[in-house]
Amino acid sequence: MKNPVEILSPFTFAVFRLTLEAIDEMRLPPYKGSALRGSFGHAFRRVVCPMRRKDCEGCVLTAKCVYHYIFETMPSEDDPFVRNRNDKAPHPYIIRPPLDGVERYGKGKELIFDLILIGKAIDYLSYFAYTFMQMGKNGLGRGRGKFFLKRIDAIDPDKTSIELYRAGSETLRSESARISCEALMNRRPSPQRCTLRFLTRLELKAKKRHPEIDFGIVFRRLLA
Template sequence: MYTSLSSLRIARFQFTIEPTELVQLPDYKGSALRGGFGHAFKRATCLSRDRRCEQCILKSACAYYTVFETKVSQETADRLRIGADAPHPFLIEPPMTGLHTFRPGDSIRYGLTLFGTAIDKLPFFIYAFMILGENLGLGKGRGRFRLMSVEDDAGRNIYDNGNLVGPATVTQSKDILEAAGTCDRDLSLEFLTPLRIRTAWRRQEQELLTSIASDSEFRLLLKSLYHRAFVLTQLYGDGIEAQAFESRNMPLFDGDVRLVESKTRWLDWTRYSQRQQQSMQLGGIMGRVIFTGKTGQYIPLFRLGEYLHIGKGTGFGLGKYRILETVKTTC
């Protein structure tokens, strides 16, 4: 059922940093981490900083261009139903804390997930966070920090005093899908960071879902999640295969899932884009929902989504959710 999603390699990491001076972060900390990280990654990898990426002779071998600036052909963009810019092969999960001020001696933990070919560039990601902490700083006042540890998904520290030690644990999307099980059960989802999903997929329509209040929203969640999983797999999995595009539409949904509980709210937050030189409103849905019915066939996709996130702004850590364990109903 999900064969076209089975070839994506995924690696998750937990970073621990310690401020060396006062660090002040906003309510949504993913914006501060992601914004500063892009500049640090370019400083860590770019050999020709006075050139635009498109005109640079080194772009085909450049880690920054591959991760941040890679374009896809118009044919591929049309087939995948995306713009000319490929989605980034990584996401940053912000610290899940309500604290805003961190002092020397405190610790801050955040996550990094890499997809496909980006996993091979892990040293660049780590070095970029070192540069961010030592040179650029983070948050209001650009407080500096030092990188203390990097743990892989198995809980092993792979970073020791500036050196990588041992290979990282890598998970295959196929294994996640197969391990999920297909028993029908109440499907309880908790959205941990703002969820931003379009209600229409035509480019001229950009309205966002503002609440989850009816059965029909389940299809929107499915469609957004399947599209993200499919695009990432085709771009960063085993490559673009012509026959795979026949599977770009999600599996048939026949309305056999019902919404039984929704405790959600809209959370607004604002970030300033240095690139666009303007403030951006990036609010989204938070809270918990429960669906019931014949959910089993969709459980594997939602399990995979715990790694991928869902909706818009995933690079900032938006669309993070978890499946809350519930009693199985029918196998």
């Protein structure tokens, strides 16, 4: 097996900052990640799937389908991290919500969060953008408060932002600040110790119990 540096070197991702502006009052839970991810998944399927099937199994379009790639991602044959070839790969996107605990967004208030796209998914930014536009029309949270996508910025490793889209514009610039793990590893030496600080609630089970969190349990879940 290759060493970790060789495996991670070609790994790339890009960070985009999305700004939503409330049209109606939006009422969301203190941790907004689950609400955003749940609504996004349903809306993404409505936007990109032409077949309207209950599941993707047996669909003739899976080889070229954006939804299938994002939500039914299959690992490559040489993926060193996959133990069971029947397992699906992790979704190649992350929604990183604000952790401010705000639950009410009145008219005109902004909700800002990061969207991280990984590998090939970076090329599908336009699908993500259009999906959030459609989500705004359907509403979000309790009461289905409506919003609009106000802007999208690409964020580079130095926290510099590049505006890609602004409401009222008909274009989405295709620029992205792709970040490679190789570049990150070259910028920062490998640490001898690593400390995990949980910013949100973590629930792990082992043998149907909630054990004390230790390295072995966390590491096994990371590899699962």
